[in-house]
Amino acid sequence: xxxxxxxxxxxxxxxxxxxxxxxxxxxxxxxxxxxxxxxxxxxxxxxxxxxxxxxxxxxxxxxxxxxxxxxxxxxxxxxxxxxxxxxxxxxxxxxxxxxxxxxxxxxxxxxxxxxxxxxxxxxxxxxxxxxxxxxxxxxxxxxxxxxxxxxxxxxxxxxxxxxxxxxxxxxxxxxxxxxxxxxxxxxxxxxxxxxxxxxxxxxxxxxxxxxxxxxxxxxxxxxxxxxxxxxxxxxxxxxxxxxxxxxxxxxxxxxxxxxxxxxxxxxxxxxxxxxxxxxxxxxxxxxxxxxxxxxxxxxxxxxxxxxxxxxxxxxxxxxxxxxxxxxxxxxxxxxxxxxxxxxxxxxxxxxxxxxxxxxxxxxxxxxxxxxxxxxxxxxxxxxxxxxxxxxxxxxxxxxxxxxxxxxxxxxxxxxxxxxxxxxxxxxxxxxxxxxxxxxxxxxxxxxxxxxxxxxxxxxxxxxxxxxxxxxxxxxxxxxxxxxxxxxxxxxxxxxxxxxxxxxxxxxxxxxxxxxxxxxxxxxxxxxxxxxxxxxxxxxxxxxxxxxxxxxxxxxxxxxxxxxxxxxxxxxxx
Amino acid sequence: xxxxxxxxxxxxxxxxxxxxxxxxxxxxxxxxxxxxxxxxxxxxxxxxxxxxxxxxxxxxxxxxxxxxxxxxxxxxxxxxxxxxxxxxxxxxxxxxxxxxxxxxxxxxxxxxxxxxxxxx
Numbered sequence: 001x002x003x004x005x006x007x008x009x010x011x012x013x014x015x016x017x018x019x020x021x022x023x024x025x026x027x028x029x030x031x032x033x034x035x036x037x038x039x040x041x042x043x044x045x046x047x048x049x050x051x052x053x054x055x056x057x058x059x060x061x062x063x064x065x066x067x068x069x070x071x072x073x074x075x076x077x078x079x080x081x082x083x084x085x086x087x088x089x090x091x092x093x094x095x096x097x098x099x100x101x102x103x104x105x106x107x108x109x110x111x112x113x114x115x116x117x118x119x120x121x122x123x124x125x126x127x128x129x130x131x132x133x134x135x136x137x138x139x140x141x142x143x144x145x146x147x148x149x150x151x152x153x154x155x156x157x158x159x160x161x162x163x164x165x166x167x168x169x170x171x172x173x174x175x176x177x178x179x180x181x182x183x184x185x186x187x188x189x190x191x192x193x194x195x196x197x198x199x200x201x202x203x204x205x206x207x208x209x210x211x212x213x214x215x216x217x218x219x220x221x222x223x224x225x226x227x228x229x230x231x232x233x234x235x236x237x238x239x240x241x242x243x244x245x246x247x248x249x250x251x252x253x254x255x256x257x258x259x260x261x262x263x264x265x266x267x268x269x270x271x272x273x274x275x276x277x278x279x280x281x282x283x284x285x286x287x288x289x290x291x292x293x294x295x296x297x298x299x300x301x302x303x304x305x306x307x308x309x310x311x312x313x314x315x316x317x318x319x320x321x322x323x324x325x326x327x328x329x330x331x332x333x334x335x336x337x338x339x340x341x342x343x344x345x346x347x348x349x350x351x352x353x354x355x356x357x358x359x360x361x362x363x364x365x366x367x368x369x370x371x372x373x374x375x376x377x378x379x380x381x382x383x384x385x386x387x388x389x390x391x392x393x394x395x396x397x398x399x400x401x402x403x404x405x406x407x408x409x410x411x412x413x414x415x416x417x418x419x420x421x422x423x424x425x426x427x428x429x430x431x432x433x434x435x436x437x438x439x440x441x442x443x444x445x446x447x448x449x450x451x452x453x454x455x456x457x458x459x460x461x462x463x464x465x466x467x468x469x470x471x472x473x474x475x476x477x478x479x480x481x482x483x484x485x486x487x488x489x490x491x492x493x494x495x496x497x498x499x500x501x502x503x504x505x506x507x508x509x510x511x512x513x514x515x516x517x518x519x520x521x522x523x524x525x526x527x528x529x530x531x532x533x534x535x536x537x538x539x540x541x542x543x544x545x546x547x548x549x550x551x552x553x554x555x556x557x558x559x560x561x562x563x564x565x566x567x568x569x570x571x572x573x
Numbered sequence: 574x575x576x577x578x579x580x581x582x583x584x585x586x587x588x589x590x591x592x593x594x595x596x597x598x599x600x601x602x603x604x605x606x607x608x609x610x611x612x613x614x615x616x617x618x619x620x621x622x623x624x625x626x627x628x629x630x631x632x633x634x635x636x637x638x639x640x641x642x643x644x645x646x647x648x649x650x651x652x653x654x655x656x657x658x659x660x661x662x663x664x665x666x667x668x669x670x671x672x673x674x675x676x677x678x679x680x681x682x683x684x685x686x687x688x689x690x691x692x693x
Contacts, residue, residue: 142649149656156663165674169682172598172671175664176680179605180593182660183612186653190612193645194619 010060014073014088016053017096017133020046025126033119040111043122047104050129054100058093062534069541070551072139077557081203087139087552090538091348095136095260095267098352101520102260102359103129105513109363110253112510117162117251124161128154128257135264139552141189141199144268148185148233152178155261158254159246170242170249177232177242185229191222202552205275205545220291223276227292230272233265235329237303243326244310248318252366255321256359256513262329263355269296270336270344274542275549296337297468301475303330308479311486317365317494320486321358324431327479328354334472335446341543345536346445352531353438353524357430360517364423367506367514368494416506421495426518428487432480438524443480445532447473578618585611598668598678605664609657613650620646 024046028039061069071088074080088096107125115121131151138144156178160171193199195215196207211219232239243262247255277291307326314320328350335347426437433443450469524531541547585607592604620643628644630636668678675682 142652146652146656149660153660153663156660156667160667160670163670165682168667168671168674172664172667172680172682175660175667176593176601176605179657179660179664180608182657183605183608186612186649187615190616190619190646190649193649199645 010056011071011073013053013057013060014071014086014137015075017050017057017100017137018086018130020050020053021126021130021133025123025130028123028126029120036115039122040115043107043125044104044111046126047100047107047129050133051097051100051104054093054096057088058090058097061088061090061093062537069537070548072552072555074555074557079557080553080555081198081200083557084143085139085200085202085552085555086137087202087548088137089548090534090541091267091271092136094348094352094534094538095263096133098263098355099129099132099136099260102355102517103132103257105359105363105517106253106257108513108516109256109510110251112507114162114251114253118160120157121161124154124157125257128158130154132260132264136267139201141192141201141204143199144201145182145185145189148264149182151261151264152182155258158257159250161254162251164249166249170245174242174246181229181232184225184232188222188224188226188229191218191225195219195222200552201272201275202549205278206549206553208276223272223291226272227269227295230265230268231299231333233262234269234333235262235265235303235326236299236333237306237326237330240303240306240326240329244319244322247322247325247362248316252363255318255362259325259355259359259362262325263332263351266329266332266336266351269333270542273336273339275545278543278545293337293339294468297334297472300330300333300335300337301468301471303327303333304472304475304479306330308475308482311479312482314486317368317490318362320490321361321365323486324354324358324361324483327431327483328358331446331472331476331479334468338450338469338472339543340449341539342449342536343446344539344542345532346442346449348535348538349438349445349524349528349532350442352535353430353442353521356517356520356524357427357439360423360514360521361427361431363510363514363517364420364427367420367510368424417495419506419511421491423514423518424487424491424495426521428484428491430518430521431487432483433476434480434484436525438521438528441525441528441532443476447476574622574624578614578622582611582614582618585614596680598671598680601680602661602664602668606661609653609661613653613657616646616650616653618646620644 024042028042031039031042057071061071064070069090073086073088074083075086076083078084103125110121110125128151131147131149131154134147135144135151138147156171156175159174160167189199192204195211195218196204198204198207208219228239235243247258250258273292273296277293304327307323307328307330310323310326311320314323331354332347332351335343335350338344428434429437430439433439450473589604589607589609589611592600592607595601595604623642626640626642628642628647630641634640671682672678677684
C-alpha cells in the first residue's frame with residue numbers, strides 16, 4: 001500500500017498545491033455572493049487540505065535518499081526543455097508548508113469579521129495561495145512570471161479588501177510599482193531567452209555555463225533586470241518604500257498572508273542565483289563569485305539598517321510590524337548574498353521563524369488596535385467621569401495607587417488582556433530574537449554559521465571573516481536591540497497605560513490563529529535540531545545545483561497508453 | 574529593420590518612463606501601457622527578426638530557424654499581452670476609486686502638503 005502511494009500517488013501530488021486552490025476558487029465563484037458560510041467552510045477545508053498536502057510532500061521529498069530529493073512533474077507530458085515542468089524539492093516543499101500554515105491562520109482569523117468587509121474575499125484568498133504555491137513549485141522562468149502575476153493580481157484585490165481611502169491610496173502605489181516590476185521581469189526573461197534559447201530554469205543553468213564570453217554581458221544584464229524585479233518583491237532598500245504603507249493599510253488577515261509574499265521574491269533570487277551562478281572555480285582558476293553577490297550583501301545590510309531605524313521611528317504597531325518584515329528581508333538577502341551553504345541553512349530557519357512571528361504580530365496588532373478603539377469609545381461615552389472621581393482619602397491606608405489614584409491591588413486582569421499581553425511578549429521575543437524561542441535559535445544558527453563557516457566547534461582560523469560578515473553580525477544584534485526598544489515602547493503604551501477601559505471582546509476564532517502561529521514557532525524551537533538538519537540539507541542541495549539540473553533534464557514524459565504496434569505506424573496524413 | 578524596431582522600442586520605453594514619473598494617475602497609467610508595449614516588442618525581437626516567415630511547421634521544409642520564425646517569443650508575447658491588459662484594467666479601476674475617494678487625480682491622493690492644510 002505504501003509502495004503504491006509512493007510510486008503512483010506522490011508524483012502526482014506535486015501539482016495538487018496548485019490545483020486545489022484553483023478548483024476551490026472556481027467552486028466558490030459558482031456559489032455566488034450570498035452563501036458566505038459555505039464559502040468560509042470551503043476556504044478552511046481547502047486550507048487544511050493544502051496543509052496536509054504540503055506536509056505529505058515535505059515528508060516524501062525528505063524521505064528520498066541522498067541529494068536526489070526531487071519530485072519532478074510534467075503537467076502537459078511534453079519532453080523537458082519544451083513543456084512546463086514543476087519541481088518539488090526540499091526548499092519548495094518547506095515554503096509550501098509555510099504558505100499553507102500562514103494561509104490557514106489568516107483564513108481562520110478572517111472568519112471573525114474581515115471576510116464580510118467586501119465581496120469575493122475567499123476566492124481571492126485561494127487564488128493568492130495558488131499563485132504562491134505555483135511560484136514555489138515551477139521550474140520554468142516564464143511560468144514563474146505567470147504565477148507571480150496570479151499572486152499579484154489576487155494581492156491587489158486583497159489589499160483593497162475593506163476599501164477606504166488609505167487602502168486605495170496605498171494600493172495605487174503598490175499596483176503601479178508591481179506593474180513596473182512585471183515589465184522588468186519580462187525584459188529579463190526575454191534577454192535570458194535570447195541568450196540561451198530556453199525558458200526551463202534547469203536547462204538554462206545547464207546552457208549558461210557554455211555561453212561564449214561575448215554574450216555574458218547580455219546574460220548579466222538579463223539577470224540584473226530579473227534581480228531588480230525580484231528585489232522589488234523581496235523589499236530590498238531602496239526598492240521597498242511601497243511596503244510599509246501597503247502592509248500597514250491592509251486588513252489584518254491580508255497583511256498576515258502578505259508576510260510570506262516578500263519571501264517569494266527572496267525564494268526566486270535564491271533559486272535562480274544558486275542555479276545560474278554556482279560556486280566553483282572559473283576558467284582561470286579563480287573562485288567564481290556569484291554575479292551581483294556584493295549588491296545582495298550590501299543592499300541587504302542597508303535594508304536591515306533601514307528596517308531597524310524605521311521600527312524605532314514607528315509610532316503605530318501596524319507600521320512596526322511592516323518594518324519587522326523589512327528587517328527580516330534584509331537579514332535574508334544578506335545571508336543569501338553570502339553564498340555559503342551553512343549560512344543559507346541558518347537563513348532558511350530564520351525565514352520560517354520570522355514569517356510565522358511577523359504574521360502573528362500582524363494579527364495581534366489588529367486586536368490590540370481594537371482594544372484601543374474600545375478605550376477611545378469608552379472615554380467619549382463617559383465624559384462626566386471627571387466629576388465622579390473618588391477622593392483619595394476614601395482609600396484604606398497602605399494601598400499602592402496608580403497614576404490616577406486608584407487602588408492597584410485586587411484588580412483582576414481580564415482574560416482577553418492577559419492573552420493579548422502574553423502573545424505580544426511572545427511575538428516580541430520571536431521578532432527580536434531573544435531566547436528561549438525560535439527567533440533566538442535562528443539568529444544563533446545564522447551567527448554561528450557566519451563566524452565559523454566550517455561548522456560549530458571546528459577550527460575557524462582557516463579563512464578570515466569578511467567585513468560584510470562582521471557588519472551583518474553587528475546589524476543583526478543592533479536590529480534586535482532596536483526592535484526590543486520599539487516593541488517594548490508599544491507594549492508599554494498599549495498594555496501598561498491606565499486601564500480605565502473595559503477589556504476588548506475577543507472571539508476564539510481570532511485567538512486561535514495567533515496561538516497556532518506561535519505554537520508553530522514553539523515547535524520550531526523545540527524541534528530545532530531536525531528542522532536545522534532539514535534546512536541545511538535544502539541549502540546543500542541549492543548550492544550543489546547539479547543534482548537539480550540532472551533530475552529535471554532526465555525526466556521523461558509518460559508514454560501514451562497505446563498498444564506498441566500502433567506506435568510503429570507513421571503519422572496519419 | 575533592426576534600427577526601426579530599436580527606435581520604436583526606445584521611443585515607447587522612454588515616453589513610458591517619462592509618463593510614469595508624472596504625478597497624475599492617468600499619465601502613470603498611460604506610461605505603464607507604453608512601457609508594456611515596449612516590453613512586448615522587445616520580447617518579440619528576442620526571437621530574431623524575420624520577414625514573411627511563419628511559426629507553424631509546413632510540410633517539406635526542415636524545421637530550423639532558417640525557414641521559420643521562433644514561435645516561443647510569440648507565445649510569450651501573447652501571454653504577456655493578456656496579463657498586462659488585465660492588470661492595466663485593474664489599475665484603471667483603482668485609479669477611478671482613488672479619484673472618487675480623494676477628489677483629485679494626484680498619485681498621492683492630495684495635491685501637496687500646503688494645499689492640504691488649506692483644504693482642511
